[in-house]
Amino acid sequence: MNHTQTSDSQASGSPATGVPATGAPASGAPAGDPISAERLAAGRRAYDLDRQHVFHSWSAQEKITPMTILDAEGSWIWDGDGNRLLDFTSQLIFTNAGHRHPAIVRAIQEQAAELCTVAPQHANIARSEAARLITELLPEDIQHVFFTNGGADANEHAVRMARLHTGRHKVLSAYRSYHGGTQLAINLTGDPRRLPSDHAADGVVHFMPAYTYRSHFGAQDDHQEAERALQHLQDVVAYEGGDQIAAIILEPVPGTAGIYVPPPGYLKGVRRLCDEHGIVLIIDEVMVGFGRTGAWFAHQHAGIEPDIVTFAKGVTSGYVPMGGVAMDDAIYSSFAQTPYPGGLTYSGHPLAAAAAVATITAMREERMVEHARWLGEEVIGPRAARFLEDHPSVGDVRGLGAFWAVELVADRQTRAPLAPYGQTPEVMGRIVAEAKHRGVLPFTNMNRIHIAPPINISAEDALTGLDALDAALAVADDHVARTADDGAAG
Known part of the structure; x- marks a missing residue:
């Protein structure tokens, strides 16, 4: 890759x-x-x-x-x-374009009058255009999107894809993180909300993230924090077996866990570590994607290219529920001739897709x-x-x-x-x-x-x-x- x-x-x-x-x-x-x-x-x-x-x-x-x-x-x-x-909440950090944006409201109304719903196995204009616009914002080798109903199921499917692609099971996720409330997603989550449901049976291993203000590593500045946090992650990979790990999942800027921006060099170091061991890098952009941090996607601040990007929330400004898994060509190729074992009744629902098209268009024009x-x-x-x-x-x-x-x-x-x-x-x-x-x-x-x-x-x-x-x-x-x-x- x-x-x-x-x-x-x-x-x-x-x-x-x-x-x-x-x-x-x-x-x-x-x-x-x-x-x-x-x-x-x-x-x-x-x-x-x-x-x-x-x-x-x-x-x-x-x-x-x-x-x-x-x-x-x-x-x-x-x-x-x-x-x-x-x-000052954007509700649950999703009304990126504000409430009742006229162009998004109008697009939903027009789509409801034209084609209100359709089964996901059929192509439709709104979903195809939404996929095109989303992939335009991502690296050149990310050309395909699997649409979901929200962020949690996006992360669930991203991990499933990574496991099937690599033939491995373990997934590494950070403490002080949040990835969703469904069964695997809550186990991926690193904050205490996972504890009543986390029975350590889903192949998830947690590690300490880079967080300079509350450094777990005794770092005095961003440079030390990045260096020591990367060494810690490298040690965890070694202890767990690099050839046993399917994916590392990270929020490029953790949201409800603290809005702590990773120090310079940290995400690039994670990317190198994944490349070294053939680990899929999943970047969870559910909360920070679509402009929240002043870039279309927050990982772009770090200049890295993920293998998989998950998204939701801001893609429709929350007007209609939608999430998705955007994957690179290597992940896509694993399912080009072999069926992907997963799907959702409302994958790429036309009302959500129309809202996504209108949201991205309005964000660009304004x-x-x-x-x-x-x-x-x-x-x-x-x-x-x-x-x-x-x-x-x-x-x-x-x-x-x-x-x-x-x-x-x-x-x-x-x-x-x-x-x-x-x-x-x-x-x-x-x-x-x-x-x-x-x-x-x-x-x-x-x-x-x-x-x-x-x-x-x-x-x-x-x-x-x-x-x-x-x-x-x-x-x-x-x-x-x-x-x-x-x-x-x-």
Whole structure:
């Protein structure tokens, strides 16, 4: 397999000069009247029915009070009380093009009127065009896409393909990772959510990733972290048997696990290690693909070529569920004459495919990827960096594009998190409440606040949200100060 460095303009992008050529959405309140009394009443009924009948993911069912969302447009949502909130979550990091983008909505409507559904064994215009557009964004030898319903099943099928291609079974995956909630995908996952379902029976071996701020290897800088993390991975490969390993799966920038950007050289080192042992490199772009980090795919920042790329979420801006496995020619050749043992009823569903075509087209025409990169370099990054100066509760700020993490600590010197790994400190709920009071819906995980607005958010709206988070962090500062005082008194 040839794995030369990617260097085209799609990989690197270019900083925008403030506003993309076709313009990012205007800042300020979205169009539309205030939420009517009738819709508020419908929202209250929806909440009551939800509590009676809906089973929520990752939740103790009787301990949650889910927020009702009545409407959404651009970078804004309206909650069940009619409050307007700036969406700094992109929901579950998927509304890359914002809510209710007219071109995507129109494409779904037109596709529904033309060919609403069709079995996956038949060719159809929408799916064929979606596959063409997706592969155009990837290396030349990635020309084929197997469509799935979402990211978890994309990763399941990617591993299945790698195992059949290599004739091997073991798969290496990082701790502090997330790859999905289905059986194999949750075992691939490295964060604690896997533990109730992980019985170490699916051929998955975990290793420590490169994460400079919380280095497992005692590294003092990015260079040391990359070098030592690669040596650790090389040791794991040796201990597990390089000729027994089918694949290594990695998020190029881990998402819910921490938005920690791998140090320079790390992903290239993983690529070399895979080539040395004939291991398939699967890059999980489910959360970070389609512009989130200021490149079409986050692995392009590192200049590597994967064997398999999995994707979902941003490919349709979340408007219709879709995922996929994009494979290089070598993987494809294993199934050119031998049937692939797998399929899904809704693989490449026409409504999802039409949404993907419209999303990619809109992102290109409105230069959203370039805008996301500019936001990270000129707006979000510099403003969020001031959190480190102003808040003793902030230990680290890191990210790319429209994808950033603010890590909260009890002690900056020791880097002790606000709660042990795997736990969410009580104060995070109060921080979220304060941010919502100030008109912003934040995304949190464990001891971190994630900044992940739509990638086409205006600079003004982004700064409005960052100012609100800045104010809300006073809650964390107060918590840290009181905890320190209690410790001194004790």
